Amino acid sequence: xxxxxxxxxxxxxxxxxxxxxxxxxxxxxxxxxxxxxxxxxxxxxxxxxxxxxxxxxxxxxxxxxxxxxxxxxxxxxxxxxxxxxxxxxxxxxxxxxxxxxxxxxxxxxxxxxxxxxxxxxxxxxxxxxxxxxxxxxxxxxxxxxxxxxxxxxxxxxxxxxxxxxxxxxxxxxxxxxxxxxxxxxxxxxxxxxxxxxxxxxxxxxxxxxxxxxxxxxxxxxxxxxxxxxxxxxxxxxxxxxxxxxxxxxxxxxxxxxxxxxxxxxxxxxxxxxxxxxxxxxxxxxxxxxxxxxxxxxxxxxxxxxxxxxxxxxxxxxxxxxxxxxxxxxxxxxxxxxxxxxxxxxxxxxxxxxxxxxxxxxxxxxxxxxxxxxxxxxxxxxxxxxxxxxxxxxxxxxxxxxxxxxxxxxxxxxxxxxxxxxxxxxxxxxxxxxxx
Numbered sequence: 348x349x350x351x352x353x354x355x356x357x358x359x360x361x362x363x364x365x366x367x368x369x370x371x372x373x374x375x376x377x378x379x380x381x382x383x384x385x386x387x388x389x390x391x392x393x394x395x396x397x398x399x400x401x402x403x404x405x406x407x408x409x410x411x412x413x414x415x416x417x418x419x420x421x422x423x424x425x426x427x428x429x430x431x432x433x434x435x436x437x438x439x440x441x442x443x444x445x446x447x448x449x450x451x452x453x454x455x456x457x458x459x460x461x462x463x464x465x466x467x468x469x470x471x472x473x474x475x476x477x478x479x480x481x482x483x484x485x486x487x488x489x490x491x492x493x494x495x496x497x498x499x500x501x502x503x504x505x506x507x508x509x510x511x512x513x514x515x516x517x518x519x520x521x522x523x524x525x526x527x528x529x530x531x532x533x534x535x536x537x538x539x540x541x542x543x544x545x546x547x548x549x550x551x552x553x554x555x556x557x558x559x560x561x562x563x564x565x566x567x568x569x570x571x572x573x574x575x576x577x578x579x580x581x582x583x584x585x586x587x588x589x590x591x592x593x594x595x596x597x598x599x600x601x602x603x604x605x606x607x608x609x610x611x612x613x614x615x616x617x618x619x620x621x622x623x624x625x626x627x628x629x630x631x632x633x634x635x636x637x638x639x640x641x642x643x644x645x646x647x648x649x650x651x652x653x654x655x656x657x658x659x660x661x662x663x664x665x666x667x668x669x670x671x672x673x674x675x676x677x678x679x680x681x682x683x684x685x686x687x688x689x690x691x692x693x694x695x696x697x698x699x700x701x702x703x704x705x706x707x708x709x710x711x712x713x714x715x716x717x718x719x720x721x722x723x724x725x726x727x728x729x730x731x732x733x734x735x736x737x738x739x740x741x742x743x744x745x746x747x748x749x750x751x752x753x754x755x756x757x758x759x760x761x762x763x764x765x766x767x768x769x770x771x772x773x774x775x776x777x778x779x780x781x782x
Contacts, residue, residue, distance in 0.1 A: 406422055408451045408452075408532070409422065409423075409448065409451070409452065409466050409470060410448070410451035410452045410454065410455045410463075410466070411451075412466060412469075413455065413459070413462045413466075416462070416465035416466045416468070416469040417469050418469075419466045419469045419470055420469035420470045420471075420472055420473035420474075421473065423446075423470060423473055423474065424473065427473075427474070427477055427479075431477075431478070431479075439478040439479055440478060440479070440480060441480060442479050442480055443479075443480045443482055443735070443736055444474060444477070444479040444480060444481045444482065445481075445482050445483070445484075445485075445731070445732065445735055446470055446471075446474060446483070446484035446485070447484075447485055447486075447487050447727075447728070447731050448467075448484065448485070448486050448487065449486075449487050449489075449492050449531065449533075449534070449727065450489065450492070450531055450532070450533030450534035450567070450569055450572060451532060451533050452466070452467075452486055453486060453489070453533070453534075453569060454533050454569070454570075454575075454614065454615050454616065456486065457615045458613075458614075458615045463486075467484050467486075470484055471483065471484050482735070487727075487731070488567075489534055489536065489566070489567025489568075489569060490550070490552055490565050490566070490567060491552075491727075491731075492529075492534070492536055492567055492727045493527070493529065493536030493537065493538040493552075493565035493566065493567050493727075494538060494552040494554070494563060494565050494730070495727040495728075495729075495730030495731045495734065496527040496529045496536060496538060496676075496725070496726060496727040496730060497526070497527040497538040497539070497563055497565065497730070498554070498556075498729075498730030498733060498734065498739070499527070499720070499723065499724075499725060499726060499727065499728075499729040499730040499733075500525055500527045500674045500720045500725055501524055501525060501720075502721075502723070502729070502730065502733060502739065503719070503720035503721035503722060503723035503725075503729075504523075504525065504720050504721045505519075505721060506519050506523045506524050506525065507519075507556050507557055507559075507739070508556075508557040508559075516557075518557065518558075518559050521540065522671065524539075524540050524561075524671060525539075525671060525672045525673060525674050525720075526538060526539030526540070526669075526670070526671055526672070526673040526674070527539070527673070527674055527725075528673055528674070528675040528676070528700075528704075528714075529675075529676050529725075529726070529727065530572065530573055530675070530676065530696065531572040531573070532572045532573055532574040532575070533569065533570065533572040533574060533575050533616075534567050534568055534569045534570070534571060534572045534575075535567070535568050535571045535572055535699065536565065536566070536567045536568070537564075537565070537566060537660075537666070537704055538552075538563050538564065538565035538566075539563065539564055539669065539670060539671055539673065540561065540562070540563050540564070540670065540671065541564050541667035541668065541670055542667070542668065542670045543667065545562060545564050545667060546658065546665065546667070547665040550564050550565060550566050550665055550666075551563070551564065551565075552565050555741045556739050556740075556741065557739065557740060557741075558740075558741070564666070564667055566660075566664055566665075566666065568662070568664070569616070570614075570615075570616035571647075571699070573692055573695070575614060575616045576644075576647060576691075576695055577688055577691060577692075578611055578614055578616065578617065579614075579616055579617060579647055580597070580643060580644060580647065580691060580695075581593075581595075581606070581611055581631075582611050582612065582617050582619060583643060583646050583647065584643060585608070585611070585621070585622070585625070585629070586619055586622070589622040589624060589625055590625075591625065591626060591629070591630060592630050592631075592632060593629055593630065593631045593632070594631075594632055594633075594634050595631050595632065595633050595634065596633075596634050596635070596636035596637075596638075596639035596640040596642075596643060597633075597640035597643070597644075597688075597690050597691035597694065598631065598632070598633025598634070598635070598687055598690070598691075599633045599635050599687065599690070600633055600634055600635030601633060601635075602632070602633035602687060603630065603631065603632045603633070604630075604631050604687070605628050605629065605630055605631070606628065606629050606631055607627065607628055607629075608621050608625055608626070608627055608628065608629045609621070609627060633687070635690075637690070637694065640690065640691060640694050641694050641698060644691070644694055644695050644698050645698060645702070647695075648661045648662065648698070648702070648703060649661060649662045649663070650702065660703055660704055660705065661702070661703045666704070666705070668705075669704065669705055669706065669710055669713075671713065672713045672714075672715065673713055673714050673715070674715050674717050674720055674725060675714060675715065675716045675717070676716075676717070676718070676725040676726060700714070
């Protein structure tokens, strides 16, 4: 005798509940995926995405507007307007904006503190009335400038933290961290993680990034930037051979120009007075002598102050032994007015790296000249912004196990189907009229 209709429905519901329940159980066993939980501070922009791209401000730095401080503020207007185009208008008031000034303003503060204050007031006024969340302007110490450059490079390269193929956030080996070298107009910086303790604590900068602690050596040499070097080089040649015609070994042979003598001595980096016998305007003629050029450049350094000291760069400044790979910011001015100084600049950088910082034939291959690191522009500005906004968390990214949305939906559906089938079978058994 066959099954009754009630029995057929009852068995069908039991079968459906079993299949649905078994499917839900299988989905429960599906391996979860590692996900990064949001921290209590703003998440960071993925390194190497290239989305963080600073815009260049045309014209000189704000420290050059000593005769008209108001123009220093107005000089930022174009860059600000360019940035506002890229930011949705609804987010303007929520966008934090900062201004950090470096070596040019540090020199001006030494030379004329009231002029420096006027310039800071002017830029603060312009940025303060703009439709952004302006957090203020500040003068960065040389140590901070070098440290922020180091953060920029290693953030861009992903050597601080990276997402592994196994689905975990890991800290790369310390050996992958790179050092940063920066040549500015007024100063130059070197920053790296040494192989041992930093003996001079005034050269040490400490960070906690992504749950890891870092101690880097960093030093900024004020007056050793490219522009100040060229001015000091000219003054040194004038002082050594005072004459109406100055023969410059770093200029191309046959090149001739006329320079005003007074402005050369206005920089706080120059500790001399112009010879009284010279005219206001000086005729400078190039001789194209690389050997004499290097000799004149070496006079800008005090190498003898490091004699008898193991860990010393120049001018008596402590520096531990070099370690690791280094990124140097490369620049291509592309303007004719820089051509006369290419020889002096190149030989100066060579002297600084070899005799100053101590790069040798063995460590020379560890130097890379780059405009970008991992898709972000090299320089201190990005590291400064990341630090102020907390976009690099101090704590390690939190890990959790989670399943994909599709798996979660399927599991819920089959669990509901199993429950409906069980309830249906019970109702059939209890309330279906007997045959």
